[in-house]
Amino acid sequence: MVRLSEDLAKQLVELAGVPIPRGRSAATPGEAAEVAAELGGEVVVKALVRAGRRGKAGAVTFASTSAEAAACAGALLGHHVLDLPVERVYVEQRITAAQELFLSITFDPTTRGPIALVSRRGGVEIEELVTASPELLVSEPIDYGRGLSVWGATDLWERAGVSGAPLMPVARLTAACYRAFTGYDAALLEINPIIVTPGGAAVAAAAMLDVDEAAIGRQSLLAGHDAGGARSERERAVEEANRGVRASGSVRYLELEGGDLGLCVAGGGGGLYQFDLLLRAGARPANYSDISPGELGEKLRALLRAAIGKPGVRGLLFSINIMQLGQVDVYTRALVDVLRELRIDPERFPIVARLAGLREAEGAAVLEAVPGVRFHTDDVTLDGAVAEIAGLMCDDAAAAPALRPVENPVAETEALSRPHGIGGEA
Amino acid sequence: MSILIDASTRILIQGITGQQSRMDTRYALDYGARIVAGVTPGKGSQEVYGVPVYNTVAAALREHPVDAAVIYAPALAARDAALESIEAGVGLVLLLPEGVPRHDFAAVYAAARRAGVRLIGPNTNGIISPGRSKLGGLGGDHPERCFLPGRVGIMSRSGGMAAEIGWTLRHHDIGVSTCVSMGGEAMIGSTFADLLELFEADDETQVVVLFGEPGTTHEEDAADFLQAGRFTKPLVAMVVGRFVDRMPREMSFGHGAAMVSRGVGSPTAKVRRLQEAGAIVAERLSELPAIVQSCLSDRDQAVGKR
Numbered sequence: 001m002v003r004l005s006e007d008l009a010k011q012l013v014e015l016a017g018v019p020i021p022r023g024r025s026a027a028t029p030g031e032a033a034e035v036a037a038e039l040g041g042e043v044v045v046k047a048l049v050r051a052g053r054r055g056k057a058g059a060v061t062f063a064s065t066s067a068e069a070a071a072c073a074g075a076l077l078g079h080h081v082l083d084l085p086v087e088r089v090y091v092e093q094r095i096t097a098a099q100e101l102f103l104s105i106t107f108d109p110t111t112r113g114p115i116a117l118v119s120r121r122g123g124v125e126i127e128e129l130v131t132a133s134p135e136l137l138v139s140e141p142i143d144y145g146r147g148l149s150v151w152g153a154t155d156l157w158e159r160a161g162v163s164g165a166p167l168m169p170v171a172r173l174t175a176a177c178y179r180a181f182t183g184y185d186a187a188l189l190e191i192n193p194i195i196v197t198p199g200g201a202a203v204a205a206a207a208m209l210d211v212d213e214a215a216i217g218r219q220s221l222l223a224g225h226d227a228g229g230a231r232s233e234r235e236r237a238v239e240e241a242n243r244g245v246r247a248s249g250s251v252r253y254l255e256l257e258g259g260d261l262g263l264c265v266a267g268g269g270g271g272l273y274q275f276d277l278l279l280r281a282g283a284r285p286a287n288y289s290d291i292s293p294g295e296l297g298e299k300l301r302a303l304l305r306a307a308i309g310k311p312g313v314r315g316l317l318f319s320i321n322i323m324q325l326g327q328v329d330v331y332t333r334a335l336v337d338v339l340r341e342l343r344i345d346p347e348r349f350p351i352v353a354r355l356a357g358l359r360e361a362e363g364a365a366v367l368e369a370v371p372g373v374r375f376h377t378d379d380v381t382l383d384g385a386v387a388e389i390a391g392l393m394c395d396d397a398a399a400a401p402a403l404r405p406v407e408n409p410v411a412e413t414e415a416l417s418r419p420h421g422i423g424g425e426a
Numbered sequence: 427m428s429i430l431i432d433a434s435t436r437i438l439i440q441g442i443t444g445q446q447s448r449m450d451t452r453y454a455l456d457y458g459a460r461i462v463a464g465v466t467p468g469k470g471s472q473e474v475y476g477v478p479v480y481n482t483v484a485a486a487l488r489e490h491p492v493d494a495a496v497i498y499a500p501a502l503a504a505r506d507a508a509l510e511s512i513e514a515g516v517g518l519v520l521l522l523p524e525g526v527p528r529h530d531f532a533a534v535y536a537a538a539r540r541a542g543v544r545l546i547g548p549n550t551n552g553i554i555s556p557g558r559s560k561l562g563g564l565g566g567d568h569p570e571r572c573f574l575p576g577r578v579g580i581m582s583r584s585g586g587m588a589a590e591i592g593w594t595l596r597h598h599d600i601g602v603s604t605c606v607s608m609g610g611e612a613m614i615g616s617t618f619a620d621l622l623e624l625f626e627a628d629d630e631t632q633v634v635v636l637f638g639e640p641g642t643t644h645e646e647d648a649a650d651f652l653q654a655g656r657f658t659k660p661l662v663a664m665v666v667g668r669f670v671d672r673m674p675r676e677m678s679f680g681h682g683a684a685m686v687s688r689g690v691g692s693p694t695a696k697v698r699r700l701q702e703a704g705a706i707v708a709e710r711l712s713e714l715p716a717i718v719q720s721c722l723s724d725r726d727q728a729v730g731k732r
Contacts, residue, residue, distance in 0.1 A: 107528055109642050112535045112613045144529075144536035185529050215527035218502055248446070250524070268610050269584025269639055272667035277710070279669050292524055294446075321586030322593055324566020325449065358567060378571075382590065383712050 001187045001210040002222070003050040007090050009209035012221065013189070016180035018173055019203045023092025032073035033066035035091040042094035044205075045072035049084040052190075052208060055124035057082050062094060095203050099166065100193035101157075102126050102137075103174055105148075105181045114142040114181065116153075116174070120161040122193035148178035169202035170194060177204070184222075185215030231255075234306035241302030249294020251303040255310065259286030261393055262307035262316040266291030270321040274386050278317070281390035286313050293326050300331065304338040308349075315393050319354040319385040322378055328355045328363030332375070339370050346372030350392035354385035428555035428604040429579070429624040429631070430518060430544070431494060435559050438486055438516065439464040440507045441498035442474050450498075450552075450563045451475055457569055459559045462490040483514040494518040496552075496561045504548060505530035512537050520561050521547035521615065531613050538615065545615025551585025551607035554592075564588065564607055576601015578718055579625045581618055582637035583608055583644065590711065591635060591664075598715035600722070603631040612641065618648035622657040631659070633721040635714065636705070638665040638696055645696035649703035660721035661705040662714065668693045 004012070007025040014020050022039055025048060026032040036043045047059035054060050059081040063069040073089045080086065102122030108115040117139045121129050130137045138160040142148050153174035157167055173194060181189045188210040195205045216222055231239070238253035261283050265271035271290050278285055287307055291300070308316055318335060320326070335353065339346065355363060356378040367373050374388060437454075441447050442464025452475055455461055461477050463486040470481035480486040483495070495511040497504055501523045511519050512534070519538065521531075526548040538545040546553065552562020557575035564585065565573055572592040578600060582588035585607035592605055606621055608614050618636055625631045634657075638645040645665060651657055671694050697707050706721070708714050 107532065107613060109612045110647070112615075113532050144532040145540065182529055185527055187528055212528045214501060214525040215529065218527075266586065269582065269587035269637060269666055270590060272584075272639055272669075273587065273664075273711075276666055276668050321584075321590045322572060323586075324569075324572070324589055325563055378593065381594070381711055383710055 002213050002216060004209045004211065004222075005048045005050055005088075006046065006207060007048060007088075009207040010204070012184055012209060013177065013180045013191075013204060013207050016183055017176035018180060018191075018207075019201070020207065021093040021095050021203055021205060023090055025088045025090050026073060027077070027088050029070035029074040029077065032089055032091050033070040036063060036066040036069035039091070039093050043069055043091050044094050045069055045076065046090045046092075047076045047081045047086040048088040048090050049081050049086055051082045051084055053124075054081065059086075095195045095205055096197055097193070097195040097205075098198045098200075099162075099196040100205075101162065101170060101196065101202075102192045103177060103194055104188070104190040104192075105142075105178060105186070106188045106190075108141060111141045113144045114148075114178075116140045116142060116148060116156060116178070118156055118160045118174075120157075126192060142178070147182070148175055150175045153178075165200035166196040166202060169200065170196065173202045173204065180209070184209065185212045185219055186210060187212045232310075234310060238299075238302045238306050241299045245298045245302075247295035247297035247299060249296040249299065250292045251296070251299045252288075252290040253303050253306045254288040255306075256285060256287055258312065259284040260312055260314045261285050261389065262310065262313045263287055263289050264291070264304055264307050264316065264318040265289055266293070266320040270319075270382060274317070274319060274382055277383060277386040278390060281386060283386075283390040283393055286310050291320065293323060296330070296334075300334040301338055304334055305342065308338060308344060309342055315350040315389060317352055317385065317389045319352065319382060319389075320356075321382070323355070323357030326355075326357040327359045328357050328377070329359045329366050331355050332363040332366040335373070336366055336370050346370055348372075350374070350389060352376070352385050352389040352392070354380055354382065427628045427630040428558060429621070429628050430546070430553055430604060430606065431555050431559045431561060433458070433460075433555075433558040435460060435493045435518075436491055437461045437559075437561060438483065438490075438492040438495045438511070439474075439477070439498065440466075440483065440495055440511065442466055442477065442479055443469050443472065444498050446563070447496075447498035448474055450496075451477065453563075453565070453567050453569075454560050457560055457565070458557075459561070462492060483510045483516070487514050487516075492516050494520065494561060496520045496522065498522055501525035502527070502530075505534055508534040508545075509537055512541050512543050515541075516543065518544045518546070519615075520550060520552065521545065521609070522550060522552070522562055523547075524549040524610070526611070528613065531611070535613070535615060546606065547609040547615055549585075549611050550609040550614075551588060553604065553606050554602075555604045556602050562607070564605065572596060573605060574599065574601035576603060577630055577632040577722065578602050579621075579628070579631040579634040580605040580637070581608060581621045581625075581634065582606070583610055583639050584637060585610075587637050587666075591637060591714065594711045594714055595635075595718060598719065600715055600718055603628065610639075617644050619644075619651040622648060622651050622661075626657045626659065632725045633660045633662065633718055635718065636661060636663040636700075638663060638693070640667040640670045640693050641691035643691065646699050649696075649699040649705070652700075652703035652705065660725065661700070662708055662717050662721065663697070663700045663705045664708045664711075664714070665693045665696045665700070668697075 061072040100122040102119040104117045153171040190208040443466040472479040495516045552564030554560040556573040588607045
């Protein structure tokens, strides 16, 4: 899921017809003061971090003057909220609330369709309130063919205990939110709170919009949007290869902290299964990966490069479910290319490859160029491949620098980050 | 018997002229699958390994009765292809593509339900009824390597592991009635509970093997199904990804579905629920054959055979 920052989320829902407070983002206290002056009156200054529960984390502050707005911004910018760095703040009109409501639209995997969840007691305390009084959260599965109409939304809010003048504006806002939910391929759209003003108007005071990453390609307003999140250079490299290489199939690489065993595993379930077994065998995976079969091309090399090249990695498990249509020589050729590129010697960097599919004999022949790779087809099970690499990693660990008294920590660190198996200590 | 497909299933391949689907079509025809027609808009009146190609599903159905449609399409084109087959009245639709947007799936599922159409996928490897028929790539160029005809049903959230499980059983001469690769997404056309209902009614299937992963409530719903007495045959379950319960942050593994968030969809919890419901849990592939064989023998004794 791609979580949008609140300023973008608000722009988008406004386009769909959802009323929002006037506001703009700011990157410095000075800018925050300018926006506050433009807006006039009381403002809210919020940290623009892509996380929920900002209110409880002190990331939502109020200011009556532009000087105060600058001070609020200064207290947030450059600091961390919920472990995320605050690079921008959002300054918007503060709306007087007669009532605060909660609305969330998402998918329910049980009904396999959208579901709307509403509460007449919106605001920062929503989770505690609903836990204490579950009847405060009212939900309604939505038939995808019919959608959520204004009258459907009216009925929903009435059941949730909203009545009188606010009912229509709130229902209209809700139907507009559903339009945004479908129009922007959202996985989640949450408005907490919907503010009902003393005059009876309904305004979306906060907006959280998570977009289905599978649909980003067709959301032109989000083209080039950075999904954010801290990723290593290797993770970025694999993502770029996955996006940019014109070949079917896809790869994923998720870096873990520490670990010394690179993983190039696939099959979703097969990867998860082997990961479980590796941990039980005492191995220390350095990454997780997944491969969806296809032509793959350079994507596979990018994954191998990342898995092998991460500092501290001393071995590789390249083990995939029986590939009914995958060509083994394509996989082994990719491995050989990357081993050559990174100057890895399999005699000193244990590699277990379990690749069964088409062209197994050709696949084995390709590996003759790099002696030392322990290659299997379906002569071993996934269990067997895991056991073999775990054993090899343990043998090597006995000789690894980490277990000898560390006389020179700097030199040790440098040795570990050189290409393994050539020069230095293995 | 078997579920979903059998030797008589007449198959339509949507997107038949693509590289992947040509290959799958060749292998499926060799296996004996009755592929009667294909559709690729713009390539009507062509032919793929003797299978006539049409411009639309409706045009194909005017010439050939069809029971099942297999969709090969880019992820963003899958919805229209599925809606086309549903509208034309095809009773079983298999969505192969990975990465179908949630909204597209939701639209297809709603239409399928309204029309009484069975949906499998998306992100599925296919279905095989060994010795009879197969849809999609499951089994590959020679399915006998992984699948023997028999009495065990397999339903798996992982296509790769579906084949691996079939292969493990085959190596111990245990055969399969139907193997279904359900798809790796959080929302899929047919869940474990949906398939258990079919396996329960299938006389040929005596034992079912379930392969589960982290995330979603599919396994828990299967446990509920057992506890409600709606599946009375032995269920052998393998649920992988236990390690995610030990990971500090929210992570997305494997398929789109395999995401564990705040304890929901924890594999450890899934295993516990399934055990409480009477399923037998296998920790490793190597344990499966003995467990399954023992269940089969129990069933044979229970019905007074031998």
